[in-house]
Amino acid sequence: MSSEQAGNKTINFMGAYLPATVLSVVLLIASITALTVNGLKFGLDFTGGAQVEVSFSQPADIPEIRKILNDEGLVNPVAVLFGSDSEVLIRSQGAMSDGGETSLARRLAGVSANAALVSVDRAPRDRGNYAQSLTFSGVSAADINDSVLPAKYFGSIEVSSAGSNVVALTENSLDTAYTDELLDVLAAKTGTDVELRRSEFVGPQIGAELRDEGGLGMLLALAVVMMYVAVRFQFKFSVGAVLALVHDVIIVLGFFALFQIDFDLTVLAAVLAVIGYSLNDTIVVFDRVRENFPRMRKSSPVEVINTSLTQSLERTLITSLTTLLVLMMLFIFGGELISGFALALIVGIVVGTYSSIYVSCNTLMWLRIVKEDLMPPVKEGSEIDEMP
Template identity: 50%
Template sequence: MSEQKVINFMGQRKLAAVFSLLLVIASIGALAVKGLNFGLDFTGGTLIEMHYPQTANLTDIRNDLREQGYPGAVVANFGTDRDVVIRIQSDEAEVGGKIAEELKDGYVGEGEAELKRVEYVGGQVGAEFANDGGLGMLFALIVVMAYVGIRFQFKFSVGAVVALAHDVLIVLGCFAIFQFDFDLTVLAAVLAVIGYSLNDTIVVSDRIRENFRKIRKSEPIEIVNISLTQTLGRTLITSLTTLLVLLALFLVGGELIHNFALSLIMGVVVGTYSSIYVAANVLLALNISNEDLMSVEKEGEDQETLMP
């Protein structure tokens, strides 16, 4: 059986580092200059759910809302083609009922349109959502660093957190650059990106640690290349199958989860790249060596001797 050809990933590590640094700087700059285009969940506003006796014409509803002075209203089907959810930025709690009555009066089909619910989110509540979301992401990164530090070694935890922060910043930067709506579903997707990217990074880190224990005479850069080559197939298969599902959600999932799927697609692509070039690059920059893993090696050997 022929040996697997080792891909020299780290041969381009300096170029990858510059590329990642440029992306992160651009993302931070976009966040500082443009900021995120927060949705109703964060800015406050009104959500209206209507039920129509026939298939709802979303274009007509948008035109009606535009005539009422709400050109930025988000209109989408909710469950069936007869149920419609409308999101409107407004500081008045009573505006939802007024809009619903005008939509009911403007409906010209058979039967009568029905108002199912009206929900209002105040600006203060939206600000609390934004603060809680930011704290949630920060807490997730701290927990990840602690877990990887205990599970592997401190240098691995630094590499993992740098890779995760890299992924989150780039996804947020894309939303800031293109001014896509950032709501609670996108925040949930960003947190999911942290979990996805961490899973990939853990697999690569585990293989790097294992190869440091097995291949003692090779240089760290060679060991990292061998480890990345061995995990490449698993990484690509996982990413491609995940992307297929996300593309289906993006294309046919409807407007409500459009940005959710988009942010996850960005996260999977960037996370796959970072698990190869960012986390491993940081390890080499921190001069990872066999000496760093000696305690882990002894622990593994003791466990093996205890096994029947």
């Protein structure tokens, strides 16, 4: 197809390649700034923390449960339905002992205005079945009784003076004690029976390992993409494809850093999916560009690229819009567990559609793509061999 045949139906995409380049640079600078200043707000999968699954005897009121968890002093608590409308997954970026310290401080305030919890340590190994050692200041040994450390939660207790402080050895740790106490608080404030199904702690060392492996996975994916496109098309195409992918990933990460949205493994999976989605769209455009260069011999590279983008525009818009419709439904009705995944894909697909049109093709313009770049190299002596 020649540029004359394309006629007025061809959209002049590359007429805006300079403003588009400026827009991309601005978005990248804003995203990198957000990542540098705010950083990503890593979720429980990366930071470590407590995770408790509880069952309510009646459908759970999630907003009320979240308010209770915040009042109890847990660090960035999250409560989501899990499996049914009465099963709730509670997650906190800190340990359950964070809530235990808040609850203990309330009880100490009833004893003395100067009472405070000084430290929480492991109990000495030679002290039998005691799990933890709690050191208090501003109180006497007689003050540390069942009203401060309820036996219902802490088990057996041994209290002794240590200089100006008081040390209490407890059978149950603050984590275990507060997990049991939290069940009672939830039951009392929601008016339902609450049963503990599962309680665990994800250590930060596991989170760091997952974070590092996820980052290496993205870098490996970009390297493989660059090699594939270079072999399938040409080196200039591979540079355009990788720059488009890097552009998409940085902007998605910057969006999450700017608005401080939890970044967990589901969001990381969405970022990797954005790489695949954006690459697929870019490959479709590049394939048209490669096909049209030999067909439109008298046309300039700008005309070839505009014609290729116009021919693939309908397919790009239909694919993107139908995918976005599904993701919007997931974001609105899918619940909090999957909202981050859906949001990352929504942002990624919008940015990826834009980058497939402008970032990848703009790179071809900046690298001055010409018809000869796509022609196979002529072997030495081939012209002589073709002579009669």
